[in-house]
Amino acid sequence: MGVFGLDATASRRSIFSEASGGTVQVAGVEVVQAIQNLAHDVRLIAQKRTVVRIYVKPNGLSRNVRVRAEIAISSTRGGPEKYIVSRNIVSLRSSDHPDLEAQRRDEDQSLNIELPLQQVGALHVRVKRIIPVAMGDDVPISNPDNAIEVNFEAAPPLRIRVVGLRYTDNRLNPPVSFAPDALHFDLLRSYLTRTYPVPELEWSQIVVPIGSNVEPPFSDGTPNDPLWQTLAARVLLRLQLIRQADVNAGRDPRTHYYGLIADDSGFFRGRATQVAASPDPATVAMGPAGRSGFSWDDDGSYADWYGAHELGHTLGCRHPGHCNQDRDPLSSFPYENGRISDAAEGCVGFDTGDPDLGLPMRALPHPDNSDFMTYCENQWVSRHTYDEIFDRLHLEDAQFAPANV
Amino acid sequence: MSKTCIQAVGIFNRADNSGQFVAVQPAKESYVPQQRPESALKVSVETEDGRRLAEIPVTPDFGSCDDVVDEGTFQTFFELPEGTKVLRLMHDGQELAVFSTSPPGAAAESFGLGLRRGHSVPLTQTGSADPNATYTLQAREKGGSLWQTLDIGLDRPDAGQVDLNQFPHADAIEVRVLKSTGFDTEEVDRTEIDFSE
Incomplete structure (x- = not known):
C-alpha cells in the first residue's frame, strides 16, 4: 500500500498522462566509435569502445520531460536481448526540441549508451523504452519497430612502443636532464586508442638517453633549420637502431616506434623518417611533448594529437594540405578545408572519452573539426584517415607477422 | 645454414651528396625486399680484397612534414653474402663512406x-x-x-x-x-x- 493509501503505480501513471501526454519518435540511432554517419558507412571495430547515440522527436508533450533511454541489443534478430540504459538524461521539450542534426552535433542532446565490447558479427539495436526520470510511465514510442542492424569487424591492434628520450640541457648551471612527463605518455595512449581504428593498443613505453650527440638548442631558428635537420636525423636513426635491437631480442616486428621529447628546453619539431608508401613498421617517427598553448586543446598535452599525426605518416597517411600545410601530391584526402567529413557524407566525430583521464564524451561536428593529418585546429580523425589506417594495419599485420606466429 | 640479415643506417645529404654510415647491426625478423627501386645511392657489398658481392640500391628518406630537408636518413636491410667484409656507400659511382668489420678482438669484456x-x-x-x-x-x-x-x-x-x-x-x-x-x-x-x- 502506498502513502495515504494511494497506489504508487497508479499515481505515476496519472502524473505522466495528465502533465505530459504525447509520444516520442525515434528519429535516428547511430552506433559510433570515433566518427559515424546515420547510414553507418564507417566500419565498426570489434572489441573497440562503442557508444549508441539515440535521437528523438517528441510529439504532443504538454510539458518538458527529462528521460533516459533503454535499448535492447542482440546478435540475431529475435534472439536473446540485453537491455542497457543511457548514461545521460535528456530533456524532451514540449516545443522547439532540437532537430536531428542539432542532436548529432551535441553530445548532451543525444541519449548515449555505452555498449559492452562487441564480438565480430552483427548487432541489432532497438530503442525499447523512453523512461521519465521522475514519476510516470514510459513515454510511448511511436515507432517501436525502430531496430537497426550494424556489423562489427575484426581489426589488428596498433603495436606501439613509445620511447621517451631523455636529454641534458648543458646551458643550465648546473645542467638539468629532462624527460617527458607521465601525462604525455598517458594522453598519447588514450588519444590513439580513441581515434585509431583499433580494438586496442599493444602499448609499451620506456625512457632512454637521447644520445650524446643530441642536446638543446633543437633549432637554429632559420627557415631551413639545418641544426634541427641534423638533430632530427640523429634521433630517428637512434630509434631505428633501438627498434631493431628490440626486435632482435624478440619484440614483435610489427611494432611501431615513436620518440617523445620533452619541450622544456625548446620545441623539437616532429618528423617521421618518411611517409611509408608501402607497409613498413620499421619507419619511425618522433615528436615533442608539452602543455598545449591552444585554447581548443585543454587536456594538458599536445603530445596526443601530435603523435597521432606523426604515427599517421608511418602508416602511409599524407598531408591533405590545409592550414599552412603543403598538400602531398599523392594525397587523396577528399574533404574541403581539411575537415573530418562534409555535408554529403554527413559524418559527425564522436570522442567516447576516457574516464581514467577525466575526458568526457564529446560530439565533434565536421564543420568545426579537422583531420589530425592537417595543421588545423580542433583535431580529430576523418573517415578517410580512419580507413587508411585500418587498411594499412591489416597489411602490416599479415606481411610482417613474426615467424613463430 | 640460415643467412644473416643486416640493418645499415646512415645519413645522406642531397645538397652536397655527402653521406655516412651511422651503424650496422644484424637484423632478425627483418623484411628484405625482393625488388628495390633504382637509386643513385647504393651500398656496395664487398670482400676484403674489393670484390663486389652485391649492390643494394638505397632510397634515402627526407622526412614527412613539409620540411625542406637536405639531410636525410637511410635504413636498409639485406642478406649478407658470405665473405662480406666491407660496405661502401656510393652515390653515382662516387664513394661516400666505408664500413668495414674486423674479427672480434680478444677483449675480455665485463x-x-x-x-x-x-x-x-x-x-x-x-x-x-x-x-x-x-x-x-x-x-x-x-x-x-x-x-x-x-x-x-x-x-x-x-x-x-x-x-x-x-x-x-x-x-x-x-x-x-x-x-x-x-x-x-x-x-x-x-x-x-x-x-x-
Whole structure:
C-alpha cells in the first residue's frame, strides 16, 4: 500500500498522462566509435569502445520531460536481448526540441549508451523504452519497430612502443636532464586508442638517453633549420637502431616506434623518417611533448594529437594540405578545408572519452573539426584517415607477422 | 645454414651528396625486399680484397612534414653474402663512406655495478673494450622473456646506466651487454640487480 493509501503505480501513471501526454519518435540511432554517419558507412571495430547515440522527436508533450533511454541489443534478430540504459538524461521539450542534426552535433542532446565490447558479427539495436526520470510511465514510442542492424569487424591492434628520450640541457648551471612527463605518455595512449581504428593498443613505453650527440638548442631558428635537420636525423636513426635491437631480442616486428621529447628546453619539431608508401613498421617517427598553448586543446598535452599525426605518416597517411600545410601530391584526402567529413557524407566525430583521464564524451561536428593529418585546429580523425589506417594495419599485420606466429 | 640479415643506417645529404654510415647491426625478423627501386645511392657489398658481392640500391628518406630537408636518413636491410667484409656507400659511382668489420678482438669484456644514485645504477669498468665493436645495454624483469634496449652504440661495455624506474613492477632485473662488430652480435656479460637488497 502506498502513502495515504494511494497506489504508487497508479499515481505515476496519472502524473505522466495528465502533465505530459504525447509520444516520442525515434528519429535516428547511430552506433559510433570515433566518427559515424546515420547510414553507418564507417566500419565498426570489434572489441573497440562503442557508444549508441539515440535521437528523438517528441510529439504532443504538454510539458518538458527529462528521460533516459533503454535499448535492447542482440546478435540475431529475435534472439536473446540485453537491455542497457543511457548514461545521460535528456530533456524532451514540449516545443522547439532540437532537430536531428542539432542532436548529432551535441553530445548532451543525444541519449548515449555505452555498449559492452562487441564480438565480430552483427548487432541489432532497438530503442525499447523512453523512461521519465521522475514519476510516470514510459513515454510511448511511436515507432517501436525502430531496430537497426550494424556489423562489427575484426581489426589488428596498433603495436606501439613509445620511447621517451631523455636529454641534458648543458646551458643550465648546473645542467638539468629532462624527460617527458607521465601525462604525455598517458594522453598519447588514450588519444590513439580513441581515434585509431583499433580494438586496442599493444602499448609499451620506456625512457632512454637521447644520445650524446643530441642536446638543446633543437633549432637554429632559420627557415631551413639545418641544426634541427641534423638533430632530427640523429634521433630517428637512434630509434631505428633501438627498434631493431628490440626486435632482435624478440619484440614483435610489427611494432611501431615513436620518440617523445620533452619541450622544456625548446620545441623539437616532429618528423617521421618518411611517409611509408608501402607497409613498413620499421619507419619511425618522433615528436615533442608539452602543455598545449591552444585554447581548443585543454587536456594538458599536445603530445596526443601530435603523435597521432606523426604515427599517421608511418602508416602511409599524407598531408591533405590545409592550414599552412603543403598538400602531398599523392594525397587523396577528399574533404574541403581539411575537415573530418562534409555535408554529403554527413559524418559527425564522436570522442567516447576516457574516464581514467577525466575526458568526457564529446560530439565533434565536421564543420568545426579537422583531420589530425592537417595543421588545423580542433583535431580529430576523418573517415578517410580512419580507413587508411585500418587498411594499412591489416597489411602490416599479415606481411610482417613474426615467424613463430 | 640460415643467412644473416643486416640493418645499415646512415645519413645522406642531397645538397652536397655527402653521406655516412651511422651503424650496422644484424637484423632478425627483418623484411628484405625482393625488388628495390633504382637509386643513385647504393651500398656496395664487398670482400676484403674489393670484390663486389652485391649492390643494394638505397632510397634515402627526407622526412614527412613539409620540411625542406637536405639531410636525410637511410635504413636498409639485406642478406649478407658470405665473405662480406666491407660496405661502401656510393652515390653515382662516387664513394661516400666505408664500413668495414674486423674479427672480434680478444677483449675480455665485463662490467660491474656502481653505487645506486637515485633510480640509476651506473655500470663500472671491470674489463677491457674492443675498439672495433660497439655495445648495447639491455635489461629485463627477472624471469621475463623480452629484453629492452636501454642504450645502444656505446664505445665501452660499461658505458651505460640502468634506469631502475623503467621496471616499476620488478623485484629484480637482469642486465646484459651485447657486443656488435656490425655483422655479428654476441652477449659478453650479464648480471642481476635485486631491488630488495
